[in-house]
Amino acid sequence: MRHDRRSLFRLVAVLAVSTAVPVAAAPRSPAADRRLPALKREAAADVDRMQVFTQQMVDTLFSFGELGFQEVETSRHLVGVLRENGFQVKEGVYGIPTAWVATWGSGRPVISLGSDIDGIPKASQKPGIAWHTPLIEGAPGHGEGHNSGQAVNITAAIAVKKIMERERLPGTLVLWPGVAEELLGTKAYFVREGLFKDTDVVLFSHVDSEMKVTWGQGDGSGLVSVEYTFHGEPAHAGVAPWRGRSALDAVELMDAGWNFRREHLRTEQRSHYVITRGGDQPNVVPSLASVWYYFRELDYPHIHSLLEAGNAIAKAAAAMTETTVEWRILGAAWPQHFNRPVAEAMSENMKAVGMPSWSEADQTLAKGLQRELKAAEKGLETAVTRLEPPPAEPKGGGSDDIGDVSWTVPTITLLYPSNIPGLPGHHWANAVAMATPLAHKGATAGAKVQAMTMLDLLLRPELVAQAWSYFRDVQTRETKYTPLIGPQDVPATWLNRETMERYRPDMRKYYFDATRYKTYLEQLGVSYPTVR
Ligand SMILES: [Zn+2]
Numbered sequence: 001m002r003h004d005r006r007s008l009f010r011l012v013a014v015l016a017v018s019t020a021v022p023v024a025a026a027p028r029s030p031a032a033d034r035r036l037p038a039l040k041r042e043a044a045a046d047v048d049r050m051q052v053f054t055q056q057m058v059d060t061l062f063s064f065g066e067l068g069f070q071e072v073e074t075s076r077h078l079v080g081v082l083r084e085n086g087f088q089v090k091e092g093v094y095g096i097p098t099a100w101v102a103t104w105g106s107g108r109p110v111i112s113l114g115s116d117i118d119g120i121p122k123a124s125q126k127p128g129i130a131w132h133t134p135l136i137e138g139a140p141g142h143g144e145g146h147n148s149g150q151a152v153n154i155t156a157a158i159a160v161k162k163i164m165e166r167e168r169l170p171g172t173l174v175l176w177p178g179v180a181e182e183l184l185g186t187k188a189y190f191v192r193e194g195l196f197k198d199t200d201v202v203l204f205s206h207v208d209s210e211m212k213v214t215w216g217q218g219d220g221s222g223l224v225s226v227e228y229t230f231h232g233e234p235a236h237a238g239v240a241p242w243r244g245r246s247a248l249d250a251v252e253l254m255d256a257g258w259n260f261r262r263e264h265l266r267t268e269q270r271s272h273y274v275i276t277r278g279g280d281q282p283n284v285v286p287s288l289a290s291v292w293y294y295f296r297e298l299d300y301p302h303i304h305s306l307l308e309a310g311n312a313i314a315k316a317a318a319a320m321t322e323t324t325v326e327w328r329i330l331g332a333a334w335p336q337h338f339n340r341p342v343a344e345a346m347s348e349n350m351k352a353v354g355m356p357s358w359s360e361a362d363q364t365l366a367k368g369l370q371r372e373l374k375a376a377e378k379g380l381e382t383a384v385t386r387l388e389p390p391p392a393e394p395k396g397g398g399s400d401d402i403g404d405v406s407w408t409v410p411t412i413t414l415l416y417p418s419n420i421p422g423l424p425g426h427h428w429a430n431a432v433a434m435a436t437p438l439a440h441k442g443a444t445a446g447a448k449v450q451a452m453t454m455l456d457l458l459l460r461p462e463l464v465a466q467a468w469s470y471f472r473d474v475q476t477r478e479t480k481y482t483p484l485i486g487p488q489d490v491p492a493t494w495l496n497r498e499t500m501e502r503y504r505p506d507m508r509k510y511y512f513d514a515t516r517y518k519t520y521l522e523q524l525g526v527s528y529p530t531v532r
Helices: 002-020 031-049 050-066 072-084 149-167 187-192 247-264 300-321 340-353 361-371 402-406 438-461 461-473 497-508 520-526
Strands: 088-091 101-108 110-116 172-180 201-208 222-231 270-277 288-297 324-333 413-416
Touching: 002 149, 031 050, 031 149, 031 340, 031 438, 031 520, 050 072, 050 149, 050 438, 050 520, 072 088, 072 101, 072 149, 072 172, 101 149, 101 270, 110 149, 110 438, 149 172, 149 201, 149 438, 187 520, 201 340, 201 402, 201 438, 222 300, 247 270, 247 288, 247 300, 288 300, 300 324, 324 402, 340 413, 340 438, 340 461, 361 438, 413 438, 413 497, 438 461
Parallel strands: 110 172, 110 201, 201 413
Antiparallel strands: 088 101, 101 172, 222 288, 222 324, 270 288
16 A cells, blocks of 8 residues: 555656656656766765775774664764764664664655664674784674674765755655664664655665675575573572472473474574573572574564464473463564665676775785685685576575565665675674775775665666566565564663673773774784784
8 A cells, every 4th residue: 555655656756857857758868867877987986085984984883893782882973974964863763772864855766775783792803813813802893894884875875965966866865774783673673663664765785795786585584583581489409499490491491392393394494592591500499591592484474483383382391390481572584685676776886886906915814814714715706796686495594684674665785895705704703804904995895886876766766666666566466574573572772781881991992093093903003914
């Protein structure tokens, strides 16, 4: 229903533009199209001129290294940069303290740019050094590279905004952060709360070792993240254990039950858990214990049936131990499905931009790290990855809650080459490159692609129309979005609070000071590259 209204609105909008500006009426070769190649070159050149600006943002966010829901310094910094550059920013949106929405411009199209901002536990790592050497032992860090995507989006948005102002192009730019992506923690709430209600297209960006864009459903999974908490009865474990009922026993029985059940699940499923609370000391029967599961599958019905199996096993474990159990959804992600026409347009821009020119030093770092990890010593990617059709049978794998967004509005993810191939992921090694020239060049290349694709959307209204017809007539013809979060669920904003409180005072000493140093490597006194 909503989309019908939307398409009518769009048609009216296009007609209005056509009558007001007769030269733009013919869709084949409107004046707008003739401007496009030159404006793309101009945007790319401007992104090149902003290299220091981009690099400083990448380095600054790297030095904050904040975990999901606790991206306090990160969001403060980005909001400051956006306001300085003329964006209006609303902070603390949807009950999430570190979430914000920045907007500039007016009218259609509404182009929405997102990228994740959170780090990985225990991934603290000095950049530019090809072995494990944390800045602070045990502290979090950017072991995924989420310190780079906002720099891509903001640089691109500033370049495009300047062109829109001069050329008087109608359109609205919206920027937002993927808060707590590692917890699949917020984007389903952004959808539920209406962030994408009036959006035409979402251009998401994510770090990678390749320059790549995809359409359709790739090899990732969707998931639901749920914590089971068991309540038992404490007792002296030596004197009167028969009077106790162990919540930890229930957790262990649930895990054993799940691991037996695993044999009889589809091979596409992936599920994993951590015990978040397991009692206090051995001589007190644990009255409280929790286990946190991620249930991953390829589509909503299968994710939902894993959740039901988990719930049934949790109840059975409670029955076996005479404890009680409750559970809470901590996050969710639909499988990602990306928009074909927009991916095709972006792929052309990737070919035009090409890969960064890697230096000898960049390759030395990459090979040194690959050697350290006993991975194939092939260095960095040197060619843009070709756009391929999606796999006939997706195998499953990682998740990003951009999936929920991708089932709400036409969405694609720009993967830009800021990292080294062949790394384990969610690991200190994935942080090594992320505040080095390697990451900086990848972010600049990504910002060019992002800016050029934004110009496509601004100057080729037919691309927006094609994006919506793919979304309506192909992607969502049979599959309708049903959220995995319920209307009563709330973002789990308390997660990681204690961890960040523990490490932040030490981490603060290492924040990047752009007023005194050109780069974070310089501030840390790391010579680039440092390899064995
Ligand atoms: Zn990520």
